Structures are given as structure tokens and as C-alpha cells.
Amino acid sequence: MCSDIAIKVEGLSKRFEIFDQPRDRLKQMLVPRVQRALSKPQSQFFKEFWALKGVSLEVKRGDTVGIIGRNGSGKSTLLQIICGTLTPTMGKVETNGKVAALLELGSGFNPEFTGRENVYLNASLYGLSESQVTERFAKIEKFAEIGDFIDQPVKTYSSGMMVRLAFAVIAHVDADILVVDEALSVGDAVFTQKCMRFIRSFQEHGTLLFVSHDASAVQNLCKSAVWLGNGEVRLTGTAKDVSEAYLQYNLQEIYGEKAELSSLDNEVSNIERVNFDESQNQNQNQSQEQIYSSNYHIKNNLSEANGWTTGDANINSVELLDEDGNLSPVFKGGEKVKLKIQVEAYKDFVQPILGFLVKDRLGQDLFGENTLPFTSLDSRPVKAGQSLEGEFCFDLPMLPDGQYFVMASFADGDLHNNVQHHWLHDAIVINISSNKIRWGLVGIKFNKVSLDISI
Numbered sequence: 001m002c003s004d005i006a007i008k009v010e011g012l013s014k015r016f017e018i019f020d021q022p023r024d025r026l027k028q029m030l031v032p033r034v035q036r037a038l039s040k041p042q043s044q045f046f047k048e049f050w051a052l053k054g055v056s057l058e059v060k061r062g063d064t065v066g067i068i069g070r071n072g073s074g075k076s077t078l079l080q081i082i083c084g085t086l087t088p089t090m091g092k093v094e095t096n097g098k099v100a101a102l103l104e105l106g107s108g109f110n111p112e113f114t115g116r117e118n119v120y121l122n123a124s125l126y127g128l129s130e131s132q133v134t135e136r137f138a139k140i141e142k143f144a145e146i147g148d149f150i151d152q153p154v155k156t157y158s159s160g161m162m163v164r165l166a167f168a169v170i171a172h173v174d175a176d177i178l179v180v181d182e183a184l185s186v187g188d189a190v191f192t193q194k195c196m197r198f199i200r201s202f203q204e205h206g207t208l209l210f211v212s213h214d215a216s217a218v219q220n221l222c223k224s225a226v227w228l229g230n231g232e233v234r235l236t237g238t239a240k241d242v243s244e245a246y247l248q249y250n251l252q253e254i255y256g257e258k259a260e261l262s263s264l265d266n267e268v269s270n271i272e273r274v275n276f277d278e279s280q281n282q283n284q285n286q287s288q289e290q291i292y293s294s295n296y297h298i299k300n301n302l303s304e305a306n307g308w309t310t311g312d313a314n315i316n317s318v319e320l321l322d323e324d325g326n327l328s329p330v331f332k333g334g335e336k337v338k339l340k341i342q343v344e345a346y347k348d349f350v351q352p353i354l355g356f357l358v359k360d361r362l363g364q365d366l367f368g369e370n371t372l373p374f375t376s377l378d379s380r381p382v383k384a385g386q387s388l389e390g391e392f393c394f395d396l397p398m399l400p401d402g403q404y405f406v407m408a409s410f411a412d413g414d415l416h417n418n419v420q421h422h423w424l425h426d427a428i429v430i431n432i433s434s435n436k437i438r439w440g441l442v443g444i445k446f447n448k449v450s451l452d453i454s455i
């Protein structure tokens with residue numbers, strides 16, 4: 001196989017045998033043997049099911065490829081064969097490099113062994129020696145963050161703990177190819193962020209196969225994509241093209257063939273205009289409130305936030321406050337708020353910078369700001385023992401429902417040359433729920449919306 005190809009799949013098919021009842025399995029084991037011995041035609045006691053039918057694909061080294069498809073389309077079967085945990089009925093798979101996978105909950109773990117023992121066992125399956133595991137164990141344990149459960153048998157773990165440990169192992173085995181089923185990496189919100197950060201840094205040097213039902217997650221993380229349907233490759237191409245075709249197919253399944261994505265004709269002559277103007281009347285304002293109600297449920301996560309520090313300063317608090325400076329557990333999209341960050345300096349800093357960034361569940365940067373553009377002409381040095389406070393006043397955007405994370409940081413320097421002294425990935429966790437479906441990454445509040453109808 002060419003050295004710039006990480007995965008090559010050729011004519012892959014997988015047949016499962018489905019038995020109506022357990023005794024048919026036994027019959028299948030015995031009867032054909034007897035019939036063979038008697039040179040009689042052999043009976044079949046199962047139904048065939050082809051989960052994969054002639055799948056071929058190539059993944060280049062360093063690429064990130066999304067595998068998309070509905071439930072039962074064959075995604076897991078394909079990936080299990082690529083990882084070597086399932087054998088194909090026909091066709092072949094070649095991989096170039098060490099493959100690590102998060103595919104099936106608990107696979108590779110012995111339920112009777114403790115987490116610690118399983119780390120050694122699992123990492124050895126990925127080719128690590130005992131001394132290598134011992135060397136990395138502290139990091140694996142820190143990544144998993146399951147506390148004293150590390151010395152309990154895995155059979156006592158919750159599914160979330162199992163995912164934590166499994167992900168912690170695959171993140172430390174120097175894999176060249178990583179195979180991740182998004183459905184499994186989703187657990188506790190803060191841990192998911194940690195996994196996403198790892199996946200994004202892995203993408204810089206490794207090859208990633210990412211399985212998801214979510215077309216936007218695939219577009220967001222992957223360069224190219226493969227759409228599987230009924231065990232066959234329906235389309236391969238850029239993540240954008242494949243996701244759009246997949247979305248259209250799903251729409252057509254719901255609304256029929258007419259649900260086509262075609263360009264719109266903008267030439268409209270006689271127009272009757274229906275206006276919605278925020279300032280027009282009270283009743284409309286009421287319905288507008290309903291449309292825009294997007295609730296931000298705030299959880300301060302400072303005590304558990306992941307990150308790093310040089311030890312020269314400490315972010316003591318990160319708070320989302322209302323316009324008047326009051327704390328609240330719930331805010332609304334569109335509302336005026338203040339994000340306040342308080343820092344204690346343990347040494348002198350020439351040009352302190354405070355910043356924040358809001359990220360979505362995939363770890364994608366949505367919006368943020370830092371104090372540098374507002375203070376660089378008027379630098380305010382700080383002395384050891386002093387505290388400083390940054391305040392960012394803005395209107396909360398309308399975000400689609402889901403989980404979001406506020407990163408806060410303290411640095412010293414200028415745009416080109418600065419040192420990050422304290423960085424907290426998930427200082428605040430936000431859960432957003434609303435009564436309107438929103439698309440896109442960030443929404444805005446519309447002051448006026450009109451509908452023109454030609455007569």
C-alpha cells in the first residue's frame with residue numbers, strides 16, 4: 001500500500017447469520033456436518049443479512065474522514081472491521097499505522113479486573129510495554145478522572161466511567177489512526193470537551209475516522225466524508241458536499257421527492273408586504289418574546305475546570321452577570337450581560353490581558369474577546385499582590401440548544417508576544433434550551449422581519 005494512504009478498504013462485505021431461535025444455531029452447527037458426511041445437499045437454518053455490500057474507500061494519512069449514515073447503515077460494522085475486531089466475509093482492509101478505537105462500550109476491558117489492571121491490559125493490546133504503561137499511568141489516570149474507582153472492578157463502573165477510562169487509554173497509546181464513534185464520546189459535558197480538545201490536537205498529526213449521525217458535527221470536524229446507506233457507499237467527497245446530500249436525502253424521506261435543494265428565483269413583481277417590526281405593537285412584542293426565548297442555564301464550573309497555570313497568577317472567579325451586576329442561574333438570548341473575570345497577581349506584569357472564549361460541544365470557537373484591543377494604548381501594569389478585574393459587556397446571542405463552555409484566560413504581553421499564565425477551559429458550563437429550532441452556530445436578534453407575497 002502506498003505510504004501516504006492510512007486506510008485502504010477494498011470490496012468489503014459482511015454477512016451476519018440471523019437465527020429465528022437459539023436451537024437453529026445448534027442445528028446449523030450439527031446438521032450440515034452430517035449432511036456433508038452423507039454427501040447430501042446442505043440445509044441452512046439462518047437468514048442472511050448483508051450489513052456491508054462491496055464497500056471500497058481510501059483514507060489518506062493525516063486526513064479526517066467522517067462516516068455518516070442512519071441507524072443500521074453499517075457504520076459500526078465497517079469500523080469494527082477496520083479495527084480488526086470483526087472479520088469481513090469478503091474483501092480486504094489494509095491499515096498503515098497503529099489504530100486505536102472508541103467503538104464499543106467496554107470492549108477490550110475485562111469486567112472482573114480493576115480499572116488499573118484494565119489500563120495495563122488494554123494498553124498492552126495497543127503494543128505498550130508494562131514499563132511504558134507505568135510511565136504514562138499518572139497521565140491516563142488524570143485524563144480519566146474517575147478517582148478511587150480506578151482500583152474497583154470495571155463491572156462496578158457506570159457507562160460514563162467506562163468511556164472515560166477507554167478514552168484515557170486511547171489518548172495515550174501513540175495511535176496513528178484514531179477511530180471514534182461520537183455517540184460514545186458524549187458523556188459528561190466537561191469530559192466531552194476534553195475529548196474534543198484531544199481529537200482536535202490529534203487531527204494535527206494523525207488520521208481520524210469520526211462516526212456520527214450529526215451532519216453538522218461531521219462538517220465541523222472533518223475534511224471529507226463517506227455516506228453509508230444500507231451497507232453501501234452512497235457518496236464520498238468533501239464533508240460539506242456529503243453532509244448536504246445526506247441532509248437532502250433525509251428531507252426527501254420525510255417530505256417526498258419534491259424536497260429538493262434548488263436555487264431560488266429572486267424576481268418578484270407585485271408584492272404584498274407583511275411586516276414584523278419590533279417597535280410596532282405590544283402584542284407582536286409578546287410573540288417576539290416567545291420566538292426569541294432562548295434560555296441560558298448557567299453552571300459555574302471554576303472549581304472543576306481543566307486548564308494550566310504558570311503559578312504566577314490565579315483566576316479567582318469567572319461570572320456571568322446581568323446588566324446591573326447581579327448573578328443569575330438563567331439568562332435569555334438577546335439579554336445584556338456582563339462577563340466578569342477576577343485575577344490575583346503573584347508577580348509584576350507589564351501588560352496584563354484578560355480574555356474569554358465561548359465554545360460549542362465540539363470545541364469549536366464561537367465568540368470571545370480579550371482586553372488587549374481596548375487597553376494596549378493605555379497599558380496598566382499590575383504589581384505582585386494586586387488584583388485585577390476584567391468586565392465584558394455584550395448582548396447574549398441566540399444559540400441553538402445544547403451545551404456550551406466559557407474559557408477564561410489571563411496573559412501578559414502584546415498581540416505577538418505574550419505568555420498565558422492561567423487558562424481555564426470550562427470555567428462556566430451553559431445549557432441552552434429554547435422553544436424555537438435554530439440553525440447555524442450563532443443566531444442574532446432580528447429587529448424586523450417581513451414576508452413579501454406577489455399578487
Ligand SMILES: Nc1ncnc2c1ncn2[C@@H]1O[C@H](COP(=O)(O)OP(=O)(O)OP(=O)(O)O)[C@@H](O)[C@H]1O
Nearest residue numbers: 016017049051069070071072073074075076077078
Ligand atoms: N452481530 C450481528 N448479528 C446480526 N446483525 C447484526 C449484527 N451486528 C450488526 N448487525 C446488523 O447490521 C446492520 C448494521 O449495523 P451497524 O451497527 O454497523 O449499523 P450502524 O450504522 O453503526 O448503526 P447505529 O448508527 O445505530 O450504530 C444493522 O441492521 C444491524 O442490525
